[in-house]
Amino acid sequence: MGSLTGRTALVTGGSRGIGRGIAERLGRDGAVVGVHYGSNEAAAKETVAAIEAAGGTAFPLGVELGTPGDAAALWSAFDQHADGLDILVNNAGGGTSQSFAEIEEAEYDRLFAVNAKAPFFIARLGLDRLRDGGRVINISTGLTRSAAMPDLIAYAMSKGALDLFTTYLSKVVGGRGITVNAVAPGIVDTDVNADWLRTSEQAWAGAAALSALGKVGTPADIADVVAFLASDDGRWVTGHWIDATGGSLT
Template sequence: MGTLTGRTALVTGGSRGIGRGIAERLAADGARVAVHYGSNEAAAKETVAAIGAAGGSAFAIGQELGVPGDAAALWEAFDRQTDGRLDILVNNAGIGASSAFGAIEEAEYDRLFAVNTKAPFFLAQLGAERLRDGGRVINISTGLSRAALMPDVIAYAMSKAALDIFTKYLSKVVGSRGITVNTVAPGIVDTDINAGWLRGNDEAWAQSAALSALGKVGTVSDIADVVAFLASDDARWVTGHWIDATGGSLA
């Protein structure tokens, strides 16, 4: 029997990349997983099918984030396919690198915070009543919120730094119910979103690997395994924590 058998998880941005890896890992551990997607329904269905083929249980939920009413609409869709109860919320969905400090405009800045910061806040706020006692909230951040390794992504890093602070405060708000709240911060990971500049570019790959104390570029499973630990009973005494999952890039 899996460590998460009988539990229900929601993974935002669960159709591709790190989110897909997390969804597949939680399903492999026995959870029924809601795979959220913003626009790519085909990718979400593919992830659901892959989970089913591996013997797991999953369903897709489509809802654009960063727009008015996004959290309420997502939970309404979730409720239609469940009993309205949740055990694990993984706030993974986010948008990436922004324009440099001197070039970013208000619309892009606002969009970054709407998706990366505001959406997780209200998903957790409205999800709290659905979250069972002893549940888990896991926020996916970035190592760039702790080290200015790439100054051109200043607004992106700021949006994730706010998410880090949210983790600490929320852990105090829901802790009396035995709910833990933690942040996982990846470094450079080999995903489709990084494929354009990373895969097939030997120089970029070598430079990225050199940032890690382990001399490697991260994989999706490297991050998903950390999330799976935090979702399990083994992590019941870990909360309000920012977990460096950069492979030692910040050491």
């Protein structure tokens, strides 16, 4: 049996990129995985199919985050498939390429609605479903500790709010044996980054050079850290921001 057999997980933004990597890893470890998606149903179904092909169990959940009532709608959809939760991974996030001088108020509000408000209320409304001894894992970014990409100031600010939420929530739910941690990726080879990361050998080499290991991260690199925190081995780690940037901050 896998280390997570008998447990149920929900991964927001689980249909692509880092989220898909996490969903597939938790599925391989034995968890039943709710694969949330915002609009790309086909990608979510592909992720579910991949989990099932590897011998796991999963189901898709389609709810657009960052909109009024999003958390309630997500849990309503979840309740149709499962009667409780053990692992919540707040991975879904919005990004921006607009600089401080260019970003508009609507874009700023969208970033905070998806990256900070949605995880807050997903966790709050999910507490009566989350079993004692459960896990909450928030996907942050190395940019909350480094201003390496100053044009992403609003994005970093929204993830900074998520980091604080992680610390405070760990105190709120610790009495139930629930751990809460944030995992912070650096540059990861996903379709979100493809427009600039895969444009040339120079772009790839420049990104790899930021890591002490001289590599660009993969979704599996992040998923393995999440899997540790989700497992019994991670039971004594809570309230932490975990650097998963491959040494980009050293």
